[in-house]
Amino acid sequence: MKLLDKLQILADSAKYDVSCSSSGSSRSNRPGGVGNASLPGICHSWADDGRCISLLKVLFTNVCIYDCKYCVNRSSNDIRRASFTPDELCELIIQFYRRNYIEGLFLSSAVIRNPDYTMELMIKALRKLRHEYRFNSYIHIKSIPGADMRLVHEAGLLADRMSINIELPSVSGLKLLAPQKDPGSILEPMGYVRERIMESRELVLYKKPQSFVPAGQSTQLIIGATPDSDLKILTLTERLYRNYQLKRVYYSAYVPVNSDENLPSIYTSPPLLREHRIYQADWLLRFYGFRAGELLDENHPNFDIHLDPKCDWALRHLDQFPVEINKAPLEMLLRVPGIGYRMAAKIIRARRIGPLGFEDLKRMRVVLKRARYFITCSGRYYGGIDPDSGLLYQLLSNKADNKVMAGQISMFG
Amino acid sequence: MIYVTDGSFEGILAAVFEAFRNREDPEEITLGGDFQLSIAAGIREIPTDTGKSDRVWRGVQNRISEKSLEDLYLAYLSEHPRVGLYIYRYIKLGLKLGHKVEEYLQHPDVQAIYDLSRRVSKEVHLFLGILRFKKLKNGVFYACYEPDNNITQLITEHFASRLSDQAWIIHDRKRDVFALHNGEEVVFTTGLSGIVHEDCEEEYEELWRRYFTTIAIESRKNLKLQRSFMPRRYWKHLTEKQL
Ligand code: SF4
Numbered sequence: 001m002k003l004l005d006k007l008q009i010l011a012d013s014a015k016y017d018v019s020c021s022s023s024g025s026s027r028s029n030r031p032g033g034v035g036n037a038s039l040p041g042i043c044h045s046w047a048d049d050g051r052c053i054s055l056l057k058v059l060f061t062n063v064c065i066y067d068c069k070y071c072v073n074r075s076s077n078d079i080r081r082a083s084f085t086p087d088e089l090c091e092l093i094i095q096f097y098r099r100n101y102i103e104g105l106f107l108s109s110a111v112i113r114n115p116d117y118t119m120e121l122m123i124k125a126l127r128k129l130r131h132e133y134r135f136n137s138y139i140h141i142k143s144i145p146g147a148d149m150r151l152v153h154e155a156g157l158l159a160d161r162m163s164i165n166i167e168l169p170s171v172s173g174l175k176l177l178a179p180q181k182d183p184g185s186i187l188e189p190m191g192y193v194r195e196r197i198m199e200s201r202e203l204v205l206y207k208k209p210q211s212f213v214p215a216g217q218s219t220q221l222i223i224g225a226t227p228d229s230d231l232k233i234l235t236l237t238e239r240l241y242r243n244y245q246l247k248r249v250y251y252s253a254y255v256p257v258n259s260d261e262n263l264p265s266i267y268t269s270p271p272l273l274r275e276h277r278i279y280q281a282d283w284l285l286r287f288y289g290f291r292a293g294e295l296l297d298e299n300h301p302n303f304d305i306h307l308d309p310k311c312d313w314a315l316r317h318l319d320q321f322p323v324e325i326n327k328a329p330l331e332m333l334l335r336v337p338g339i340g341y342r343m344a345a346k347i348i349r350a351r352r353i354g355p356l357g358f359e360d361l362k363r364m365r366v367v368l369k370r371a372r373y374f375i376t377c378s379g380r381y382y383g384g385i386d387p388d389s390g391l392l393y394q395l396l397s398n399k400a401d402n403k404v405m406a407g408q409i410s411m412f413g
Numbered sequence: 414m415i416y417v418t419d420g421s422f423e424g425i426l427a428a429v430f431e432a433f434r435n436r437e438d439p440e441e442i443t444l445g446g447d448f449q450l451s452i453a454a455g456i457r458e459i460p461t462d463t464g465k466s467d468r469v470w471r472g473v474q475n476r477i478s479e480k481s482l483e484d485l486y487l488a489y490l491s492e493h494p495r496v497g498l499y500i501y502r503y504i505k506l507g508l509k510l511g512h513k514v515e516e517y518l519q520h521p522d523v524q525a526i527y528d529l530s531r532r533v534s535k536e537v538h539l540f541l542g543i544l545r546f547k548k549l550k551n552g553v554f555y556a557c558y559e560p561d562n563n564i565t566q567l568i569t570e571h572f573a574s575r576l577s578d579q580a581w582i583i584h585d586r587k588r589d590v591f592a593l594h595n596g597e598e599v600v601f602t603t604g605l606s607g608i609v610h611e612d613c614e615e616e617y618e619e620l621w622r623r624y625f626t627t628i629a630i631e632s633r634k635n636l637k638l639q640r641s642f643m644p645r646r647y648w649k650h651l652t653e654k655q656l
Pocket residue numbers: 064065066067068071072073074075109110111
């Protein structure tokens with residue numbers, strides 16, 4: 001088979017994995033080596049779906065022994081199958097990298113023969129890439145559920161980031177749609193990787209560091225293949241960040257590729273807006289000091305799709321608003337709809353010079369479209385309406401302009 | 414008064430020096446001789462004098478923060494027609510306010526420098542990703558681009574450390590600026606246009622284009638979003654957009 005066809009097949013079957021970020025690792029080049037890793041991450045292109053291309057995202061093989069219901073590569077599907085040889089893959093990476101097409105590699109795989117065998121093949125290719133081809137830049141490897149911890153460890157020494165995809169946000173979903181996978185086989189390696197990461201950080205203190213997935217681990221959840229609520233998803237996310245110290249949780253709006261009685265119909269379009277809302281909420285958890293239980297609860301288990309989650313929250317907590325722009329602490333500024341991290345920092349800097357009025361905010365390019373209803377400037381309110389009237393919802397919801405932004409893009413890192 | 418400089422950073426700083434010495438607020442500080450004549454204003458030609466520009470730079474170094482200095486230089490690279498004047502006003506304010514000037518974002522001149530500096534660093538970051546090298550028949554990697562801002566010097570550093578064992582050329586076609594890397598050091602030069610033959614090996618270009626089209630998910634197609642990250646004016650030199 002021609003390399004061109006292989007690449008097409010193995011990229012096509014990898015494209016539903018959303019993670020593409022190349023951030024979080026910083027490594028300088030060494031003499032005779034190819035490449036370095038850049039801390040903030042670099043996007044190299046944007047595909048026609050608007051998603052960033054940073055890493056060459058391919059499967060090592062799409063030959064699979066499993067039959068997960070939601071997956072294109074499941075064994076019962078009649079599709080073209082291919083596998084890379086380690087050299088083909090290495091050469092492709094190096095040549096793409098030298099032309100500045102990519103930041104590095106995201107290697108995943110279907111399960112060929114058994115999990116250990118698959119993992120060994122991937123490790124062999126990575127070892128070659130690192131040692132023979134002297135590739136020094138970013139590698140993200142997806143660990144195969146069910147593989148031996150010894151192999152997980154070995155892979156972790158070669159990669160910058162490792163992910164173990166949970167895919168389905170609940171055990172019941174997993175049992176229904178991926179019956180051959182053991183839920184334990186996902187969380188166990190996640191815990192293992194967390195331990196090894198912490199250990200390698202401690203080692204740094206007294207001997208030469210052995211770098212183990214320096215950019216941390218991540219996972220992916222599929223949105224909309226199962227009936228799980230936003231609350232359920234966010235609670236899981238929060239646990240993953242807290243207990244497993246994941247760097248990122250990625251979300252992937254379910255794109256139907258197979259028909260099955262337990263799956264949404266093949267004609268459903270992917271819930272992109274919902275995915276976007278969940279990304280926004282994820283952002284609020286990580287950087288804005290929100291907890292999942294504040295954003296949603298049993299009485300309100302799903303986000304209003306027409307509001308961004310911060311607005312949704314603010315409308316249910318009007319008693320905390322308006323906040324005075326010249327006095328509010330950072331934590332509270334960050335809770336104002338429409339004010340992001342950069343703006344909050346700007347406001348705090350500028351108000352040290354003198355009190356800020358509404359016009360000053362405009363000049364500083366604070367976007368006031370939403371914020372104006374939630375703030376006062378030196379005691380004056382510029383919202384022009386009574387916040388308690390039902391009008392606010394109308395003004396804030398974007399039923400009219402449905403701008404869908406895939407969350408990962410402006411928010412990578 | 415209109416101050417006419419040669420458009421170099423030193424030239425602008427020399428103009429700042431003159432403005433202070435003459436105790437006057439120029440109406441314009443131009444980048445080169447191409448500017449709008451105004452009947453009311455006189456013209457002062459400012460020779461680029463590094464003695465004067467150094468004195469200004471050293472003077473502000475002691476007064477304003479590293480970040481402010483960086484913003485001034487980045488803003489300069491935007492080649493915005495009014496940047497000379499913004500730099501003058503920012504420096505004047507900086508000498509009065511010291512480190513605080515960086516925070517004075519309510520002030521239109523501070524905001525202007527901040528905006529231009531951001532615009533430049535954003536384009537730098539974008540081109541670290543979307544600059545494309547072709548492998549020429551003679552083995553040299555060649556990248557051609559037309560950035561809005563004069564950023565060749567800034568992006569070159571990144572590629573010198575990343576692609577350190579390669580011979581490569583980065584060519585700003587708009588400004589006729591070349592950065593040449595021979596595997597050891599970088600040399601900047603101009604006036605090579607037409608010398609580079611753009612014939613290149615096609616194999617990996619084709620593989621990349623195939624990858625690019627394959628990786629998009631059809632049911633998520635969103636060309637507007639794509640363009641918002643990668644505006645159309647940049648497509649001309651993108652391998653994946655040349656079909
Ligand atoms: S194991 Fe992975 S590749 Fe194989 S069917 Fe399941 S999800 Fe798809």
